[in-house]
Amino acid sequence: MGDGSGSRWSRAEWVQQYDLLGKIGEGTYGLVFLARTKSPVGTPSKSIAIKKFKQSKDGDGVSPTAIREIMLLREITHENVVKLVNVHINHADMSLYLAFDYAEHDLYEIIRHHRDKLNHSINQYTVKSLLWQLLNGLSYLHSNWMIHRDLKPSNILVMGEGEEHGVVKIADFGLARIYQAPLKPLSDNGVVVTIWYRAPELLLGAKHYTSAVDMWAMGCIFAELLTLKPLFQGAEVKATSNPFQLDQLDKIFKVLGHPTLEKWPSLASLPHWQQDVQHIQGHKYDNAGLYNVVHLSPKSPAYDLLSKMLEYDPRKRLTAAQALEHEYFKIEPLPGRNALVPCQLGEKIVNYPTRPVDTTTDLEGTTNLPPSQTVNAVSGSMPGPHGSNRSVPRPMNVVGMQRLPPQAMAAYNLSSQAAMGDGMNPGDISKHRGVPQAHQPQQLRRKEQMGMPGYPAQQKSRRL
Amino acid sequence: MAANFWTSSHYKHLLDQEDVDMVNPLDKEKGITLEDFKLIKMHMANYILKLAQQVKVRQRVVATAITYMRRVYTRKSMTEYDPRLVAPTCLYLASKAEESTVQARLLVFYIKKLYTDDKYRYEIKDILEMEMKILEALNYYLVVYHPYRSLSPLLQDAGLNDLNMTQLTWGFVNDTYKMDLILVHPPHLIALACIYIASVLREKDTTAWFEELRVDMNVVKNISMEILDFYESNRMFTDERINSALQKLSLRP
Numbered sequence: 001m002g003d004g005s006g007s008r009w010s011r012a013e014w015v016q017q018y019d020l021l022g023k024i025g026e027g028t029y030g031l032v033f034l035a036r037t038k039s040p041v042g043t044p045s046k047s048i049a050i051k052k053f054k055q056s057k058d059g060d061g062v063s064p065t066a067i068r069e070i071m072l073l074r075e076i077t078h079e080n081v082v083k084l085v086n087v088h089i090n091h092a093d094m095s096l097y098l099a100f101d102y103a104e105h106d107l108y109e110i111i112r113h114h115r116d117k118l119n120h121s122i123n124q125y126t127v128k129s130l131l132w133q134l135l136n137g138l139s140y141l142h143s144n145w146m147i148h149r150d151l152k153p154s155n156i157l158v159m160g161e162g163e164e165h166g167v168v169k170i171a172d173f174g175l176a177r178i179y180q181a182p183l184k185p186l187s188d189n190g191v192v193v194t195i196w197y198r199a200p201e202l203l204l205g206a207k208h209y210t211s212a213v214d215m216w217a218m219g220c221i222f223a224e225l226l227t228l229k230p231l232f233q234g235a236e237v238k239a240t241s242n243p244f245q246l247d248q249l250d251k252i253f254k255v256l257g258h259p260t261l262e263k264w265p266s267l268a269s270l271p272h273w274q275q276d277v278q279h280i281q282g283h284k285y286d287n288a289g290l291y292n293v294v295h296l297s298p299k300s301p302a303y304d305l306l307s308k309m310l311e312y313d314p315r316k317r318l319t320a321a322q323a324l325e326h327e328y329f330k331i332e333p334l335p336g337r338n339a340l341v342p343c344q345l346g347e348k349i350v351n352y353p354t355r356p357v358d359t360t361t362d363l364e365g366t367t368n369l370p371p372s373q374t375v376n377a378v379s380g381s382m383p384g385p386h387g388s389n390r391s392v393p394r395p396m397n398v399v400g401m402q403r404l405p406p407q408a409m410a411a412y413n414l415s416s417q418a419a420m421g422d423g424m425n426p427g428d429i430s431k432h433r434g435v436p437q438a439h440q441p442q443q444l445r446r447k448e449q450m451g452m453p454g455y456p457a458q459q460k461s462r463r464l
Numbered sequence: 465m466a467a468n469f470w471t472s473s474h475y476k477h478l479l480d481q482e483d484v485d486m487v488n489p490l491d492k493e494k495g496i497t498l499e500d501f502k503l504i505k506m507h508m509a510n511y512i513l514k515l516a517q518q519v520k521v522r523q524r525v526v527a528t529a530i531t532y533m534r535r536v537y538t539r540k541s542m543t544e545y546d547p548r549l550v551a552p553t554c555l556y557l558a559s560k561a562e563e564s565t566v567q568a569r570l571l572v573f574y575i576k577k578l579y580t581d582d583k584y585r586y587e588i589k590d591i592l593e594m595e596m597k598i599l600e601a602l603n604y605y606l607v608v609y610h611p612y613r614s615l616s617p618l619l620q621d622a623g624l625n626d627l628n629m630t631q632l633t634w635g636f637v638n639d640t641y642k643m644d645l646i647l648v649h650p651p652h653l654i655a656l657a658c659i660y661i662a663s664v665l666r667e668k669d670t671t672a673w674f675e676e677l678r679v680d681m682n683v684v685k686n687i688s689m690e691i692l693d694f695y696e697s698n699r700m701f702t703d704e705r706i707n708s709a710l711q712k713l714s715l716r717p
Contacts, residue, residue, distance in 0.1 A: 071606040
């Protein structure tokens with residue numbers, strides 16, 4: 001996996017594997033490009049998103065964000081987690097490129113499209129399918145001792161046309177971490193999780209993460225899928241590494257009421273609790289009621305699931321595995337693998353917009369057309385399936401709708417996890433040992449309470 | 465990281481001893497013997513430890529760095545990848561992987577403080593370039609499981625978790641990184657071998673406890689013997705011999 005030589009991108013060997021279509025995004029880490037694999041005639045090419053990492057700000061080599069993302073994604077394989085296809089290095093400018101399977105949509109764009117263009121809510125089937133798949137991926141991550149730490153709509157991708165149409169992919173593992181007790185204090189890493197999706201224990205200065213921070217973010221995302229607007233839209237304070245986020249807490253308390261020591265016993269031990277006592281508890285929070293905000297009946301399974309995800313006490317908060325078993329997913333409409341197909345056969349298909357592609361930017365980030373690309377002389381667009389004006393929605397073929405009855409859920413879950421860890425066996429390291437079967441000759445046999453993390457004989461609680 | 469060692473890349477890429485002991489043809493041309501090869505790797509493990517003590521990173525970072533260094537030399541030659549640059553770069557990369565990032569300039573500062581020999585004196589640019597080469601050499605597999613992780617629960621289960629035994633076994637685990645054990649054996653078996661040696665030394669009867677575990681005691685005893693053999697031959701690892709081995713790398717074939 002990975003290689004790279006040549007001073008300009010056009011001369012780097014690995015670039016020859018792809019047809020570059022253009023830039024599709026940028027962030028603090030660097031740029032993202034859309035490319036297609038070059039395939040022999042008759043075999044389909046694949047769309048690939050290539051993420052170029054900037055050098056660390058302090059000129060300190062490969063960014064720790066990139067290292068973390070590579071490290072984790074090389075170990076995991078799951079249908080609902082984005083797949084790292086390749087890693088490339090350009091030694092000349094010391095840049096690093098990660099190649100992922102390309103996903104045409106993300107929840108941020110889907111929500112925005114419904115709110116700003118269609119002006120109507122996302123259908124129940126789509127909400128339920130998106131949520132179920134998202135929880136399925138998250139449950140896999142948590143069972144593999146990983147916390148994502150930055151779940152938000154823009155980091156949740158949805159596949160476009162093709163065999164994985166409508167499949168959810170959790171992406172952006174730049175802030176993810178492996179959690180083996182004891183975790184390093186939060187303050188050592190700087191605060192993570194975009195503020196609107198940040199769990200109250202983090203806002204109140206908790207020093208250690210648990211997987212429950214991801215479940216709070218999931219609750220916020222679920223509510224946003226239902227209402228098309230962020231549930232807790234606070235203004236961020238950026239004074240220090242972990243400032244007291246008064247406005248964000250205020251937004252949460254207005255909806256959920258003020259937490260009490262009775263409901264959340266460890267509350268008093270949180271560093272910012274005293275500031276909370278001074279600044280917030282004096283306010284009267286007439287509990288608006290979550291059900292009023294999300295327009296759900298308090299007796300509905302959807303409301304029950306949401307309220308359990310937004311439990312103040314992280315130890316009482318629902319886990320991803322528990323959420324998958326919730327009644328909400330067992331009633332009609334049942335969730336399916338293609339989240340984008342309409343609920344009823346007569347229902348209108350939503351044509352979500354595709355990502356705009358800046359065809360003038362090359363892999364160096366400079367704005368000129370790459371020499372290896374030919375421009376369509378008539379329309380001025382790039383050749384191939386991503387041609388024409390990319391900001392205009394294109395119709396989507398409806399793939400045969402797949403629904404999952406409750407008893408099939410477990411099978412879906414197992415089959416999607418069966419390939420774990422086997423996804424990217426490198427070409428040049430031979431496998432000296434296959435993955436052992438149920439009984440390991442070298443495995444410790446007994447005593448569940450021994451708690452050897454990482455070894456299969458023991459079941460260890462995922463909450464720290 | 466896979467929750468389960470058995471499904472991790474670490475497990476899948478465990479090697480047989482003969483693969484680990486294969487001297488690269490380019491190094492053979494320089495006259496590097498298997499003994500030289502082992503000596504240089506041991507010296508570089510010590511170098512990583514010394515450097516780590518200066519920059520104050522935890523033991524886990526040291527262990528990961530040494531593992532990276534040893535993995536690199538199962539695939540690359542010392543002729544092409546100078547150990548004196550690979551060692552600090554592995555520490556640098558491991559510090560990022562283990563979320564304890566050390567700045568390259570700090571490493572360079574302490575390298576210059578530790579060694580007056582010009583052959584060790586690499587600059588920031590060299591470390592940053594080598595970081596990318598090491599990533600490639602490791603094929604971007606950066607997760608490492610260590611014996612430390614299972615040591616405490618095992619000692620507790622065996623009823624040997626007093627301070628004396630804990631320190632002794634921890635010390636043995638530290639010393640296993642002066643060998644290639646981490647590339648060959650699952651980490652919990654290395655931990656068990658260290659407990660076995662410590663219990664024999666401290667005359668603790670752990671026979672029944674070991675019998676209750678579903679592990680191949682022959683493997684545990686073999687690992688224990690390798691550790692004891694290492695201590696036995698450790699006296700012969702003089703600076704003179706290490707310098708002589710490193711000198712061969714500098715020679716043109």
